[in-house]
Amino acid sequence: MAFTEEQLVRYSRHIILTEVGGKGQKKIGQAKVLIVGAGGLGSPIALYLAAAGVGTIGLIDADVVDLSNLQRQIIHHTSDIGRPKVLSAQEKIAALNPDVQVLPYQENLSAENALRIFSDFEYIIDGTDNFPAKFLINDAAYFAKRPLIHAGILRFEGQIFTILPGASACYRCIFPEPPPAGVVPSCQEAGVLGALAGFIGTLQGTEVLKLILGIGKPLTDRILKYDALRTQFREVPIRRNPDCSLCGMHPTIQTIEVQEQPVCEIDPASSLHT
Amino acid sequence: MRVKINGKQEEIQETNLLDLLKAKNIEPRMVAVEQNAKMVDRSSLMNTRIHEGDEIEFLFFMGGGSETE
Ligand SMILES: [Zn+2]
DSSP: OOOOHHHHHHTHHHHTSTTTHHHHHHHHHHOEEEEEOSSTTHHHHHHHHHHHTOSEEEEEOOOBOOGGGTTTOTTSOGGGTTSBHHHHHHHHHHHHOTTOEEEEEOSOOOTTTHHHHHTTOSEEEEOBOSHHHHHHHHHHHHHHTOOEEEEEEEBTEEEEEEEOTTTSOOHHHHOSSOOOTTTSOOHHHHOBOHHHHHHHHHHHHHHHHHHHHTOSOOSOSEEEEEETTTTEEEEEEOOOOTTOTTTSSSOSOOSOOOOOSOSSSOOHHHHTTO | OEEEETTEEEEOOOOBHHHHHHHTTOOGGGEEEEETTEEEOGGGTTTOBOOTTOEEEEEEOOOOSBOOO
C-alpha cells in the first residue's frame, strides 16, 4: 500500500531519515505494540507511538483517571477524571493520529489473559507499577516470545532495559522474585517527579521504534539508570543468569503462575509474615 | 579498602557484601547486587568477599508507571 499525500507530509521528518525512509515508516505502520498500563509511563509511550504512526496500539489498564494522576499521566486531562484510562487514552490517540488503530482492554493483566493478549501483538511495553505485574509481564513475554521494554521509576530515578526472550537477560535474571510486600515503597507512597515518567516512557518508546525499524543497538544485557537529581546516566552491564528460574538452563517456571497480591500497596498484615 | 559502588569511589571497612548492605542500611530483599559485572546470589551475599578495586553495583526494585489502587 502506498502513502497518501497527507501521510507523506505527516511522516516526512521520519521518511527523510535514511535509517527510516518510506520502507521504515511502512514497518511502523504495520507494527502492533501493546502498552501495559496507561499511566505515567504509558502516557508518553502511547502519544509518541501514535504520533509516529504505529499501526496498532493495545492499551491495557483497569483503572479510571484520578485527580492525583494528572501530575504525570499526560495523556489524561482534567475533564477525564472518573473515566476509564484506556478510553481517555484512545480518544487522545484518535485526535492525534487517525491512522492508528487502538485496542483498549479495560481489565487487569492476569495469568489467565496475558498470553492470549500478548499473542495479538509483536512488542510489549511495561508501564506498570506493581511488582507482580512486572513479573507476570516478564514471564508472559518470555512464553509468548515477544520483545519487552521494561522500565521502573521512583522518586527522581528511573531504570530501563530491553528483553529479547531467550536471547538476552530477563527481569528474573536480575531479580529472581518479587520483593516481599511492604519492603519497596510505591510511587504512591514515595512520590515521583512527573517529568521523570515522561522521560523514561519516551526512552521506552524510542527503544521499541528501534526494534520495529531494526536499527541501532537494542538496550539489551545492560540497564540504563537515570538519576534526575544529579542529571546522571549510568549503564550497568547485566548477563543472562544460567540459574534463572525462567530463562536459565534448568527453568523451574514452566507456565505463567498466578501472582500473589500486589506488593505495591503496603499491607501491614502480610509484611509481618515476611 | 577502596571500591567502586554504583560508579563512585568509596573507602569501606566491610569485607563481605552482606555487611556492606547492612552498613548502608539496605534491606537485602529490595536489591540485586552485582560484583564486577556478575550477579551475586542473595543467599551467598554473606560468603562473598569484597576485594580492593571491586566494582559493586546495587540494582534496586523500581515500580512506577501506572498505579493499581
Ligand atoms: Zn532470565
